[in-house]
Amino acid sequence: ANSSGGVVDLDRDYYGAATTWTRSLRLPSGLPLTLTAGLEAHRLSEHRQGFVNAAGTSGDLRRNEQDSAGNVDTFAQVDTWLSPRWRAIAGLRTSQVRVNVNDRYVTPTNPDDSGSRTWRHTSPAVGLVWSATDQLNLYANMGRGFETPTLAEMAYGIDNRGPNYGLAAARSRQWEIGAKWRAAAHELDLAWFDTRSKDEIVPVATVNGRSVFQNVDNVRRRGLELAWRTRHGAWSPRVSYTYLDAYFGNAFTGAGNTAIAAGNRLPGTARHAAHLALDYAPAAHWQVGAAFNVSSAVFANDLNSEQAAGFAVVGLHAAYRVGSSDAGAARWQLWARLDNVFNRKYAGTLIVNDGTGRFFEPAAGRRLMVGVRTQFL
Secondary structure, three states: OOOOOOEEEEEEEEEEEEEEEEEEEEOOOOOEEEEEEEEEEEEEEEEEEEEEEEOOEEEEEEEEEEEEEEEEEEEEEEEEEEEOOEEEEEEEEEEEEEEEEEEOOOEOOEOOOOEEEEEEEEEEEEEEEEEOOOOEEEEEEEEEEEEOOOHHHHOOOOOOOOOOOOOOOEEEEEEEEEEEEEOOOEEEEEEEEEEEEEOEEEEEEEEOOEEEEEEEOOEEEEEEEEEEEEOEOOEEEEEEEEEEEEEEOOOEEOHHHOEEOOOOEOOOOEOEEEEEEEEEOOOOOEEEEEEEEEEOOEEOOOOOOOEEOOEEEEEEEEEEEEOOOOOOOEEEEEEEEEEOOOOOOOEEEEOOOEOOOOOEEEOOOOEEEEEEEEEEO
């Protein structure tokens, strides 16, 4: 009688507006300085209903809410060259987010769950770029982040009722250092990052298909990103690699009062992921290529007792362009793509911390797609 119902009926509207002011100036040294300020406002309104699942059809009403969420953000940024080789950027954003729930389903066994919650935060960020040479930039960024729960994350509490007003907004501190190198035919990007968050919003359980979230302190994400691309005649190879060490820095209590140890990996994250691609354009109208995606194993729950195995899949693609690039002409392209060439079986997505142990959702097998694209110049 006081459940949320087995059938969800959701109607949602979203709208917003933003304005930005920018002015470019010259310092006494003659170097450029750019000032930017702005205001953003967004609002989301949803009508959430729940019904008894009567053998696949909607039965009696069990939930009826009119929910809303809105934010007002103001921001300012200064971007200036300190010298012909040094550039500095600094910004500040203030945010206010408010959610409201108007419960329209109140019975002797289902109390009024109406309520509201407001979060406020100011997030600063600074960055510095050094143009070591005309081809090489070195940079460093630092900042603070702020992420409020969404209405979907607040929708259900641990008892499968809702809303979960106890969720706090996540706050984070992050830094990143990196390098960008550009040559005549080569591009190389390298970045090392580290993020530490407080009150991280993580799924604690999935009960009857409904995800329940909680806050966890000291969630760490640190890693390395590397990307390289080049062009040699008709050949265009690309390589990217990500190393991500994401883990819980503190012990906490998870679903079912299970003890989650400090150091457990954040579920749903792969420690290693790589993408290799090669395109070949032997003629002006033809392009063929291949892609190779690799991922290491991914844990499916906070306890790290279940995991999806790593995988490697290959894809092929081809395209043929018809038409000229003259103004007013139409350019047509016929294309085809073959994914998962060797029909590998692996988990494409995970339902993290699913209460029934059904964590894994299979990826598509071998799949062929063909299409036509047109562009009017």
